[in-house]
Amino acid sequence: MTTLTYPEVGATRLGPLPEGYHHLHHRTAVGRGRSDFEAAATAVTEWRMHRASGARVHASAARAAAQVAVAVSLGAGPLRVTAHCEVVWAEYDATRTGFAYGTTERHPERGEESFVVELADDGTVWFTVTAFSRPATWYTRLAGPLVPLLQRLYARRLGDTLRRSLAGG
DSSP states (O other): OOOOOOOOOOOOOOOOOOOSEEEEEEEEEEEEHHHHHHHHHHHHHHTHHHHTTOOOOEEESSOOOOTOOEEEEEESGGOEEEEEEEEEEEEOOOEEEEEEEEEEESSSSEEEEOOOEOOOSSEEEEOOOEEEEEEEEEEHHTTHHHHHHHHHHHHHHHHHHHHHHHTOO
């Protein structure tokens, strides 16, 4: 187990999101029905969605569970950034499945991000990314408002990747 770099552990599960951080909430419909829900839940909790979006993922377990160590890398060459995290909660229910990871000492931000798939009463499958973060390094402080923009774009990319994977098969 590693040391998390923020005190509000678990806030993405039930809220409210803590003050003093940038907040992100992105929700998108990705499919319909029980089979799409189950496929999406598996893709999210087994790191497939992240990998299919172009991220490199190294995790200490094949499936998200509390205390699993995760390193997610984005970019190329010298512009590759690796974010070291630890899963702080995971939920596997009949209509809601997902997890959140929190930042550790080797992460460029401080905070938490959750990835949740829900099956609504009308059969719609929703994917939601919720996060709170603030800079932890000189380069994320220097990047200023660019970091929240990149986080929003990445959340949108994850939803698009999940939707395409369900539509394709």
